[in-house]
């Protein structure tokens with residue numbers, strides 16, 4: 001079975017592609033840059049899409065342009081090209097709570113979900129919580145500052161590799177529409193996760209909890225981005241930190 005993976009070079013895409021290939025699938029990675037096993041193109045312009053989709057059975061759409069806000073237009077472009085190419089299964093990764101949390105990126109992800117549901121292409125949509133690596137990135141992105149800024153919200157992070165494994169199962173199964181949300185094995189405060197990271201890295205920066213107010217922060221504080229316990233994932237955040245931060 002030939003699978004086209006958008007975002008196959010990203011943090012979720014890399015372990016997913018590795019698992020799909022290990023399972024014997026013919027995997028094409030759609031990327032803006034050249035490399036082995038990749039087909040080049042761009043989801044914003046649509047360049048390279050028709051050629052990349054030729055003979056493809058399943059599309060696994062993991063690409064995101066996050067802050068740029070282009071995801072909805074890119075997803076619609078990919079859906080149109082997939083319909084034209086006769087794709088049999090369209091699999092999408094979304095985020096827990098995108099239907100109820102007004103955070104701008106989540107609204108865009110929800111628009112992508114709706115476009116997929118209304119496209120007529122047999123599809124599967126999986127919503128996951130924040131990856132462990134994403135929490136670590138929130139801190140590493142501030143490495144040049146003498147302090148760390150963060151929101152005081154609860155999180156239920158999951159290992160990206162566990163999301164990848166679930167996606168591989170879904171790609172190998174029949175289209176199932178919206179499947180149950182997945183998250184990690186524990187709920188913790190983001191500020192405590194940051195403390196765990198600092199302890200492992202041997203840093204002692206002051207952490208400032210941002211004084212945020214409004215509907216978005218209320219949605220995060222009330223936990224609309226967490227699917228509840230027991231979680232699907234097995235690896236705790238502390239175990240991830242031990243594995244990765246040395």
Ligand SMILES: NC(=O)c1ccc[n+]([C@@H]2O[C@H](COP(=O)([O-])OP(=O)(O)OC[C@H]3O[C@@H](n4cnc5c(N)ncnc54)[C@H](OP(=O)(O)O)[C@@H]3O)[C@@H](O)[C@H]2O)c1
Pocket residue numbers: 006007008009010011012013030031032033041042043044061062063064065093094095096109128129130131132134
């Ligand atoms: N990070 C999280 O905690 C989290 C949690 C739940 C769900 N998700 C979802 O998981 C997905 C993957 O997230 P990630 O953190 O792995 O993303 P990432 O590491 O930022 O990777 C983004 C990917 O998108 C591709 N891309 C960006 N613009 C493109 C364009 N114009 N044309 C073609 N490809 C383009 C990039 O490919 P090239 O640079 O090779 O072109 C790259 O592989 C996203 O849909 C995200 O919303 C993430």
